Amino acid sequence: MFxxxxxxxxxxxxxxxxxxPRWFDVSMWGRPLDTCMMDVRxxxxxxxxxxxxxxxxERAGLDIITHGDFHCDEDFAGRSWHHYPLQRWKGLEGxxxxxxxxxxxxxxxPPGTLLHEIYTGWRWPIVVDKVEHRPLDYPKIWRITQAKTRKPVRFGTCCSQVMSLFLDIHTDKYKDKRELIWDLxxxxxKELRALRDAGCKCIQVEEPCFHFMANSLGKDHPDVRFMLEAYNREVEGLDDVEIWxxxxxxxxxxxxxxxDTSYAASLEMYLYEAxxxxWTVEMKDRNFKDIELFGSLSKGxxxxxxxxxxxxRTLQADRPEEVAAEIRRALKYIPPEKLVITSDCGFGRQGCNREIAFYKAAAIAQGTNIVRRELGLPTTYVPAADPALQIDIVPKKSATTS
Structure with missing residues (x-):
């Protein structure tokens, strides 16, 4: 439902x-949000x-706002994106x-690479009992955020399928990984239903990972098909929410x-079965590989x-006209009524700095407005681009200035 x-x-x-922000230097480290909120700092x-x-x-001119993942701990290489739920659910420890x-x-x-350091540096809970839901406080985090804007706040969360990749089972409660994935x-x-019940109208489920698996194993592999089933179970009953x-x-x-990345093997699963x-797809960093696939769909x-x-992944703050060119590129294969403009992935969790992220976001909004004008569509006000609202404005010369 849109x-x-x-x-x-x-x-x-x-x-x-x-x-x-540099001054936001606190994290939850596994504690409930209510416990943290008793600390006045x-x-x-x-x-x-x-x-x-x-x-x-809002200053960047975006139409849909996010909570920035600010509930995630400021830990190494963004581990908390996966770790936040795993720290809180029953059946996991350590x-x-x-x-x-x-x-x-x-x-x-291989040793000597950043990814080796990340994946040997990250630590995870082990599964010691049947995994069961405990509150993650997503409804409260959404309410705090939504109270600060009249624009819709989309709430995003790491999905259970990708979290399962990092878990070792140390209990006889599970005979295989599939049973664990299903319980996750x-x-x-349960948490997403509570988020919906709180009033959130747009939920983003992040990285079901069957595009990774289909790309490596093939779209008909039993593990790929099971991950699709598990994802659909995760969003069951959310028909009145816009799911990204x-x-x-x-x-x-x-x-x-x-x-070696391609959406080709998972295209129909994401479009027709999930x-x-x-569906959000990474395109800019991949030079729009696979974009033509969206123009060859017999089912629409x-x-x-x-x-x-x-x-x-780049430190260059894109210019609006560059963004507009990429949108036109997408419009060759995706009609405007079906196209959403976004970033490849998130900017935070030990990612790029705040100023660069802001101007990339502002470029998204300004580039979108360029294309909207070309198509005769309404534009969105971008305060960051308003000449009257710049931090430093060069004064105009008066008539008496020599």
């Missing part, structure tokens, strides 16, 4: 995570940081290096974890496609 993009042509946003910094990330996105026997072949890199999906579904399915090719500390309304496009037009 609850937030229904009446917006070429809606623009970013994927989700945003760099923290945390309470003030957390609420103020959410106000700042909302303000930055922090351990994943065993070599269970580590995915995608996550093996059920647990996340975010996919990219890795983002620990801005790193791509796979070089429950949801918007049942979902909107959110195309990444700026990369989270």
């Amino acid at each position: 609850t937030v993009t229904k009446d917006i042509m070429l809606p623009c946003t970013t994927t989700g995570s945003f760099p923290r 945390f309470r003030e910094k957390f609420q103020d940081a959410l106000a700042v990330v909302v303000s930055d996105q 922090d351990y290096l994943q065993s070599e026997e269970t580590r995915s072949p995608w996550l093996r890199y 999906a059920v647990a996340m579904n 399915i975010h996919t990219c090719w890795g983002n620990p500390n801005m790193q791509r974890v796979m070089e 429950k949801g309304d918007v 496009l049942p979902k909107k496609i959110a195309v990444g037009v700026v990369s989270h």
Whole structure:
């Protein structure tokens, strides 16, 4: 159900995570949000940081706002994106290096590389009992954020399928990984339903990972088909919410974890079988590889496609006209009523700095407005581009100035 993009042509946003202000130097480290909020310093910094990330996105001119993933701890290479739910659900405990026997072949890199340091530096809980839901406080985080803006706030979360890649089972409650993945999906579904019940109308489920698996194993592999089933279980009963399915090719500390990337094997699964309304695809950093596939679909496009037009991996702040060129590139294959404009992935969690992220976001909005004008569509006000609102304005010469 298109609850937030229904009446917006070429809606623009970013994927989700945003760099923290330097003064936002507190984390939850596994504690419940309510416990953290009793600390007056945390309470003030957390609420103020959410106000700042909302303000930055509104000033950049984005149509749909995110909470910046500011509930995630400021830890090494963005581990908390996966770790936040795992720290809180029943049946998981401790922090351990994943065993070599269970580590995915995608996550093996030679010594002397950043990805090797990341995947041997990250520590994970082990599964010691049946995994069951405990509250993640997503409804409260959404309410705090939504209270600071009249624009819709999309709430994003790491999905259970990708979290399962890092878990070792140390209990006889599970005979195989599939049973664990299913319980993780059920647990996340409970949280997403609570988020919906709180009033959130747009939920982003991030990285179901069957595009990774289909690219390596083939679209008909039993493990790929099971991951699709588990994802659909995770979003079950959310038909009255606009569901975004975010996919990219890795983002620990801005790193791509796979070089041979293609959506070709997973295209039909995401479009026709995965429950949801918007599919986000990484394009800018991949030079728009696979974009032509969207123009050759005999069944048409049942979902909107959110195309990444700026990369989270580069430090160059894109110019609006460059973004407009990438949007035109996407429009060759995706009709405007089906196109959403976004970033390839998130900017935060030990990613690019706040100023660069802001101007990339502002370029998304300005570039979208360029194309909207060309198509005769309404534009969105971008305060960051308003000449009267610049920090430093060169005064005009008066008539009496010599």
